[in-house]
Amino acid sequence: MKKILKASLVLGLSLSVVLAGCGKNEEKPAGEAATGGAKTDMKIGMVTDVGGVNDKSFNQSAWEALTSVKKDTGAEVTYLQSKDKTEYTPNLNKYVKGGYALTWGIGFDLGADMKTVADQNPDAKLAIIDAVVDSPNVQSVTFSEHEGSFLVGVVAAKMTKTGKIGFVGGAEIPVITRFQAGFNAGVAAVNPDIKVKNVYAGAFDKPDQGKVIASTMYNDGVDIIFHASGATGTGVFNEATARVKNGEKVWVIGVDKDQSLEFGDKVTLTSMVKGVDAAVQKVSKEVIDGTFKGGKVELGLKDDGVGIAKTSDRNVPADVLALVEEYKAKIISGEIKVPQDMKK
Secondary structure (H helix, E strand, O other): OHHHHHHHHHHHHHHHOOOOOOOOOOEOOHHHOOOOOOOOOOEEEEEOOOOOOOOOOHHHHHHHHHHHHHHHHOOEEEEEOOOOHHHHHHHHHHHHHOOOOEEEEEOHHHHHHHHHHHHHOOOOOEEEEOOOOOOOOEEEEEEOHHHHHHHHHHHHHHHOOOOEEEEEEOOOOHHHHHHHHHHHHHHHHHOOOOEEEEEEOOOOOOHHHHHHHHHHHHHOOOOEEEEEOOOHHHHHHHHHHHHHHOOOOOEEEEEEOOOHHHHOOOOEEEEEEEOHHHHHHHHHHHHHHOOOOOEEEEEOHHHOOEEEOHHHHHOOOHHHHHHHHHHHHHHHHOOOOOOOOOOO
8 A cells, every 4th residue: 555655646746846934823815815616615734843934945945836736726724833843733623623624744853743632532643744643544755865965965076165064954853954964975075074064053044043154154265155054044035145246156955855946046056945835736636536545655865855956056066967967877776875863
């Protein structure tokens, strides 16, 4: 059954993925979502982590996917933002107790709360991104972030002019340490003499903190920073943008979605994208058409679930992109085993 589930989800992602949460609790008014034909009257709810729906990262990708579901099916889609972790369970329960057809939790931090809610409501259907919840009524979707991060590590190592590269993580949790481990490994594969400065902000919703960390790194000679920090990363981009306007040549590598579309090509070297949008659309439509099955699936390079943004050729030379493809092939074939932990 797991193999069948994975094959089904991967097929949908392969067709739609291109290699490619903080304030008052607030439900998204239906009138602000995209409008569509009345093909179904089902309701789908989404609970963000503390990064918020406008994190310009994976929460935003998930919400954009649900608005597409509304356009395609007419389903009512709404979201709740969580200002802190104590709101995860109440927010999830609002949708579950409200009779929503599907309740999404976006982010690793919601895993324990979703497990509790799912077990207490076995007839409800739930789904989560970036965590595995072992309950039969939950669809868990995770990604091989370390594999995609390896590739942008290759880009960073080839493109740095100072030989100094930075990584900014949100919280030091497994999903983010996979980004760190893969990125560091990709840099080392190209040039083991390059040392990556790794810093954790301790939060996904602190742009000011991200800006301070980036400023310190750039002042120390780092010229490329890869962030995996949600809305905190907005501060990294803001610092880079200010410096570029002053004539400095510094870069940021985006995360989860093509962040050049948010921050521009002058500061975004490339982005490590994940198929969050495709996964959210796929599972949501399975609920609508009655084919939803709980379970878990992990999507990596071989599934087109992670990779580098298609706009990378705007700043990354063809020979570097060719090298990225070589490493990608070696990872898919198993010749290269990308570490998921810095200890390995």
